[in-house]
Amino acid sequence: MDKLYAVRYDAPYNAGTINYHYGIYLNNVAGGVTSNYAIYTNTGLNRLGDQLSIVGSADRVQLLVTGFTTQTSEVANCTK
Numbered sequence: 574m575d576k577l578y579a580v581r582y583d584a585p586y587n588a589g590t591i592n593y594h595y596g597i598y599l600n601n602v603a604g605g606v607t608s609n610y611a612i613y614t615n616t617g618l619n620r621l622g623d624q625l626s627i628v629g630s631a632d633r634v635q636l637l638v639t640g641f642t643t644q645t646s647e648v649a650n651c652t653k
Contacts, residue, residue, distance in 0.1 A: 582596055602611045627636050 584594070584596070599611045602609045629636075
């Protein structure tokens, strides 16, 4: 097997004039008592192929990034 997609969406061609076209649109996800996620991924890589716009309220953390790095090349020993 070469590629397997759980969900795949292809934009329609020749559909006339479209003012607002969303690949995925989720209404407010607010039914949970403990937490609410519009999109939640467990493990695995996530890739975005274009720009990411993060909009939030001023009283919340709008972006929290936690990551791990791996050195893939040698670093030169620079001394004065």
